[in-house]
Amino acid sequence: MDSTKQKTRTNQEGVTNIIVPDTSVLIRDPKSLLRFLKEDNLVLLPLQVLIELDNIKDRRADNAPEAREVSVIIEKYQSEHEKFQIVGSLSRKNLNFFDPKKGDHVILATLKYIYNAMYKKNLYKKYAKVKFVSQDRNLRILARQILPDVLVEQYKFDKPVKTEKPDEYFVKIINFQDKLLDANKGFKYCHYDKSKHGKIFENQMAICSRNSYLDINDETNILLVRKGDILREIDKNIKADVLRPYSNGGGINWMQYLAFHLLLDSEIRALFLVGTAGTGKTLMSIAAAIHLRHDYSSILCSRPAVFMSNKDEYGFLPGDLNEKMNPWIEPIRQAFNFLSDKRKRGNKKDALRYEDLFDDGTDSNGKERKGPARTSKFQIVPLNYIRGTTHHNKILIVDEAQNLSPHQIKTIITRMGERSKIIFTGDPYQVDVPKLKDESDNGMMYAISKLKNHPMIGVVHLEKAVRSKLSELAGNLL
Numbered sequence: 355m356d357s358t359k360q361k362t363r364t365n366q367e368g369v370t371n372i373i374v375p376d377t378s379v380l381i382r383d384p385k386s387l388l389r390f391l392k393e394d395n396l397v398l399l400p401l402q403v404l405i406e407l408d409n410i411k412d413r414r415a416d417n418a419p420e421a422r423e424v425s426v427i428i429e430k431y432q433s434e435h436e437k438f439q440i441v442g443s444l445s446r447k448n449l450n451f452f453d454p455k456k457g458d459h460v461i462l463a464t465l466k467y468i469y470n471a472m473y474k475k476n477l478y479k480k481y482a483k484v485k486f487v488s489q490d491r492n493l494r495i496l497a498r499q500i501l502p503d504v505l506v507e508q509y510k511f512d513k514p515v516k517t518e519k520p521d522e523y524f525v526k527i528i529n530f531q532d533k534l535l536d537a538n539k540g541f542k543y544c545h546y547d548k549s550k551h552g553k554i555f556e557n558q559m560a561i562c563s564r565n566s567y568l569d570i571n572d573e574t575n576i577l578l579v580r581k582g583d584i585l586r587e588i589d590k591n592i593k594a595d596v597l598r599p600y601s602n603g604g605g606i607n608w609m610q611y612l613a614f615h616l617l618l619d620s621e622i623r624a625l626f627l628v629g630t631a632g633t634g635k636t637l638m639s640i641a642a643a644i645h646l647r648h649d650y651s652s653i654l655c656s657r658p659a660v661f662m663s664n665k666d667e668y669g670f671l672p673g674d675l676n677e678k679m680n681p682w683i684e685p686i687r688q689a690f691n692f693l694s695d696k697r698k699r700g701n702k703k704d705a706l707r708y709e710d711l712f713d714d715g716t717d718s719n720g721k722e723r724k725g726p727a728r729t730s731k732f733q734i735v736p737l738n739y740i741r742g743t744t745h746h747n748k749i750l751i752v753d754e755a756q757n758l759s760p761h762q763i764k765t766i767i768t769r770m771g772e773r774s775k776i777i778f779t780g781d782p783y784q785v786d787v788p789k790l791k792d793e794s795d796n797g798m799m800y801a802i803s804k805l806k807n808h809p810m811i812g813v814v815h816l817e818k819a820v821r822s823k824l825s826e827l828a829g830n831l832l
Contacts (some may be wrong), residue, residue: 360434361818369481369482369483370393370394370396370480370482371395371396371417371475371481371482371483371484371485371505372395372396372397372398372468372472372478372481372483372485373395373396373397373398373400373485373487374397374398374399374400374464374468374484374485374486374487374491375390375397375403375487375488375509376400376403376461376464376486376487376488376489377402377403377407377410377457378408378489378490378509379487379488379509380403380420380424380495380598381410381420381421381424381759381761382489382509382759382760382761383509383760383761384420384424384427384761385427386509387399387424387427387428387431387438388427389615391431391435391437391438393688394437395437395481395485396438396439396478396481397431397438398436398439398440398441398468398472399428399438399439399441400440400441400442400460400461400464400465401440401441401442401464401805402457402460403461404425404428404440404463405457406457406771407419407421407424407425407428408425411425414791416658416736416737416758416762417759417762418736418738419459419738419741419765420759420761420762422686429442433684437634440592441464441467441468441472442464443464443467443471444460444463444464444466444467445452445463445464445466445467445470446463448464448467448500448601449462449463449500449819458490458492458493458496459787461493462496462497462500463492463588465481465484465486465497465501465504466500466501468484468552469484469501469504469688470653475768476495478616481791483504483505484503484504484823485504485505485506485507485564486501486504486505486506486507487507487508487509488506488508488509489508491508493506493757494506494507505595506745517814521753522831523751524559524560524561524567524608525552525553525554525558525560525561526560526561526562526563526569526570527552527560527562527563528563528566528703529563529564529565529566530562530563530564530576530638531564534578534600535587541586541587542586543578543584543585543586543587544578544584544585545583545584546580546582546583546584546585551698554579554580554585555806555807556580556581556582556806556807556808556809556811557579557580557581557616557622557809557811557812557813558579558580558813559577559578559579559608559609559611559612560577560578560580560585561575561576561577561589561608562575562576562577563575564576564577567708570605570606570608571605571606573606574591574608575608575818576592577608577611577612579612579615579616581621582808582809582831588611588612588615588727589615589659590611592611592614592615592618592656593614594614594618594638594642594644594645595641595642595644595645595693595697596641596645596693596696596697597637597638597641597693597696598614599611599614600634600820601818601820602818602819602820602827604818604820605818607818608786609814609816609817609818609821610634610818611637611813612636612814613627613638613814613816614638614642614655616644616812616814617638617639617642618642618646619812620649621777621809621810622772622775622810622811622812623774623775623776623810623811624767624770624775624776624777624778624801624805624810624811624812625775625776625777625778625811625812625813625814626755626778626779626798626801626802626811626812626813626814627777627778627780627816628778628780628781628782628798628802628813628814628816629814629815629816629817630781630783630784630816631781631784631819631827632819633817633818633819633820634814634816635753635779635780635816636685636686636689636751636753636779637689637692637693639689639751639777639779640655640686640689640690640693640751641689641693642749642777643655643732643749643751643777644690644693646749647731650748650749650773650774650775651746651747651748651749652731652732652733652748653731653732653733653748653749653750653751654733654735654739654740654748654749654750655732655733655734655735655750655751655753656734656735656736656737656739656740656750656751656752656753657685657686657737657752657753657754658737658754658755658757660761671747673781685753686734686751686753690732694782735765737752737762740747740752740766740769740770741762741765741766742769743769744769744770744771745758745770745771745774746771746772746773746774747771747772747773747774748771748774748775749774749775749776750766750770750774750775750776751776751777751779752766752776752777752778752779753779753780754780755778755779755780755782755797755798756780756782756784756796756797756798756799757780757785757796758796758797758798759796759797760796760797760800760801761797762797763778763797763798763800763801764797764801767801778801780798782796782799803824
């Protein structure tokens with residue numbers, strides 16, 4: 355077969371197209387240009403995209419590394435690839451709403467020029483369609499409105515499949531008896547038999563009833579978690595530091611038992627705690643980190659710096675980096691102080707204070723401390739710090755992970771060194787980054803869909819809000 359024809363047939367649609375990507379696509383996947391060009395398409399990049407990339411890479415934004423990576427790729431293709439071009443011309447005709455200060459409008463005007471002045475005039479007649487690709491839903495709607503003959507799509511490469519619904523993570527076994535459990539390994543367990551127990555994923559919990567009526571809130575239920583070819587019992591007395599599974603009166607919170615078990619399991623290297631606001635994700639993670647603090651050299655905590663206005667930057671906030679990060683570290687500080695207060699109420703002699711683990715260079719009176727600096731056990735760090743170095747023998751907690759892109763979460767996980775553990779917490783239905791609004795497209799759900807069912811990976815879907823009844827109502831209905 356002719357090699358040119360074979361290349362064409364490898365294209366998903368059987369034809370080659372003119373591809374016009376916007377900034378959101380390149381940030382979501384810096385290697386998207388390579389994927390488009392591999393399919394023998396012609397890629398025309400609006401000049402406005404370069405301007406937006408330049409603005410992003412010069413800020414302290416969480417996606418600045420992606421912008422810099424894309425810039426390197428663009429420069430390489432500009433000089434080496436004949437099917438990659440940068441287009442700066444605009445067509446403003448009939449664009450009554452056009453505002454040159456709005457980047458989206460400039461991209462749309464460039465797209466209109468590409469279609470009218472280049473494609474329709476048969477300058478590139480070998481290509482079947484002009485295809486505009488964007489992660490921005492509003493921009494896609496506008497593009498379809500002003501250019502109905504242009505094919506408008508969301509970037510779909512490697513789009514993850516939906517993960518199982520939370521209720522599919524429960525497996526109930528009728529009339530399960532204690533005598534079926536062996537204890538010669540130092541813990542109670544039985545051998546896993548799919549034909550008898552049903553399908554149970556790796557590190558998934560089975561709620562086993564001793565009674566035929568399968569009461570989910572029966573305190574006598576046995577909890578088993580699959581570890582390879584065995585089902586291991588979860589200790590009902592499990593706790594992390596001073597924190598135990600909690601339900602706030604809404605029935606037994608079995609999934610918190612699994613969360614604590616996997617948080618404290620040294621064999622779990624990456625754990626995803628998924629749940630709506632108020633389900634205890636951050637608090638349990640901090641409690642586990644305190645519990646395990648002597649097993650690791652340090653504990654790093656981070657959150658994507660996302661403003662409600664989507665200005666993903668620290669720059670305009672006053673003060674040094676620690677002061678700039680205060681809006682993001684406050685939930686972590688609150689979790690730590692809650693645990694500290696709980697220790698005090700329990701009259702624990704080793705009650706920890708926030709400043710015992712976090713060192714900001716001041717004494718208990720807030721004055722600058724003299725002498726050598728203490729080594730901080732806990733550190734609050736920008737996300738780019740985690741991505742910028744290799745981490746050995748550390749616990750890393752990444753809060754609000756639903757605001758990460760697939761590329762960002764990949765670069766974070768690939769920085770994990772030996773004996774390290776990373777914990778992601780987040781609510782996939784509470785995404786604050788507009789370009790990740792599809793809950794199946796954000797980085798946390800992407801990573802779960804690719805990594806689940808591996809011995810090193812844990813996934814826990816938390817459903818019961820423990821913060822308050824109002825929090826639970828809002829999480830379920832709003």
